[in-house]
Amino acid sequence: MQFWMRRWMRLHGNKEEGKAPGVMPGAKGGNVLNKVTATPERLDEMHNKEHMTYKQIADVFHCSSSSICYIFKKFNIPHRERGLRKGEFHHSEKTKELLRKKMTGRVFSEETIRKMSDSKKKLLANGWKGSRWNGGKRQHRSDGYIQIMRPDHPYCTKEGYVFEHRLVMEEKIGRLLKPEEVVHHINGIRTDNRPENLQLFQNGAEHQRYHALYTRKRNKRGFTS
Secondary structure: OOHHHHHHHHHOOOHHHOOOOOOOOOOOOOOHHHOOOOOHHHHHHHHHHOOOOHHHHHHHHOOOHHHHHHHHHHOOOOOOOOOOOOOOOOOOHHHHHHHHHHHOOOOOOHHHHHHHHHHHHHHHHHOOOOOOOOOOEEEOOOOOOEEEEOOOOOOOOOOOEEEHHHHHHHHHHOOOOOOOOEEEEOOOOOOOOOHHHEEEEOOHHHHHHHHHHHHHHHHHHHHHO
């Protein structure tokens, strides 16, 4: 064991753990510092400048990563900033410079721009073919209404969806609905978009008056009965 390690272990040891000096708690095969022969400065350089992990340093000295963590804490060796998390990736400076030189001043032709635009429109029209793709049909989570992928519709959302009950009503009356017009479900089931279950109102105010009148009649019937 190196002189500085022997001196430190004689002075401090592991009194708080009730172990003999020089034995790391839980270490197999006695003193782990016998295996790690590098100075704290060298460990600091390996971890913070060479960007080696505890596991990589442990492989060099044939010990466990927990042993390396123990040594870092005992000698107050600073830790570097956290590594890359899942989904993160950083190019090296050399790669960044190569990409910068390749992309700087690059101008796309009109044909390339048109192809990129057509490709984006095609993806929007076909919808996202992911694991949850359901043929362009989905149920709106907040209110329970069903939406259909119709990116060519003049009143579609930014994602290209239109409410199914509005599409059914448009087919029923043979024209596009105005934005202020409201489609009402007669039986109250928002997923039941049969034409006979839909009723059209000119605006939201007319729709609210209908609900108010229906509520008064229902309460009156319940009171008299």
